[in-house]
């Protein structure tokens with residue numbers, strides 16, 4: 431049976447696809463998966479994909495060079511499809527104009543907070559990724575390699591390579607089918623998820639060497655000083671993955687990454703493993719996030735705030751075990 435999405439696509443001559451601002455792997459994967467699917471199966475339909483500039487590691491997907499940025503001229507599409515986007519004002523910068531003018535709009539997502547802003551809304555809150563939701567709306571026999579690779583990338587990014595709790599048996603079945611189509615899973619997992627530049631590897635190494643364990647090995651922190659950024663020629667994007675690596679240290683419940691910015695402020699990133707509520711900890715200095723991942727920015731030196739954060743963490747370690 432054909433899905434509502436495929437029916438709508440087949441009834442359109444012009445289709446636009448867009449994701450959210452600062453696109454992550456699932457956003458790029460779901461958009462490029464659907465884009466490549468339409469290109470492969472419906473050559474007569476004119477399809478455009480609108481995304482803000484994507485990170486180099488996502489350029490592995492086919493068609494990445496065909497991604498466009500919205501212009502300021504009005505353009506009327508028969509169908510506008512939003513993917514992985516929970517609110518209309520989070521759409522790719524400038525794409526709202528096309529959304530508002532489109533003859534039909536569809537919103538496909540997996541964020542429970544989705545505001546159902548399109549004419550047709552399809553939100554599957556328990557899905558691992560928007561890419562998984564898109565896969566379920568396609569005809570599995572018509573998915574080619576280019577679409578399969580993009581969807582696979584989206585799934586591994588949003589599931590943390592199949593380890594977050596949203597990863598289900600169904601997610602694994604989809605991944606298996608995408609591999610059967612020909613996706614080189616090892617290559618995608620390495621190049622999209624684990625690969626680091628040499629600069630990033632050096633910064634990570636130094637950050638791990640400098641790290642300090644406290645509270646009988648249950649909390650770990652490290653400071654990336656201004657001087658380290660300069661020594662390695664690194665910037666803040668190169669901090670990706672450091673706090674996650676600290677969190678994986680055996681016995682650790684809380685990991686903290688502190689980094690000094692150019693502007694004389696310090697950024698704190700907190701991760702916890704099982705029970706410490708780091709959202710509460712970050713809130714002491716006006717930060718926040720989630721229970722297991724939160725952050726906060728402070729002005730001036732990190733030393734005094736760090737002492738206060740550590741006390742708060744120690745309090746939770748003592749009471750909660």
Ligand SMILES: [Mn+2]
Pocket residue numbers: 456457514540559560588
């Ligand atoms: Mn997503």
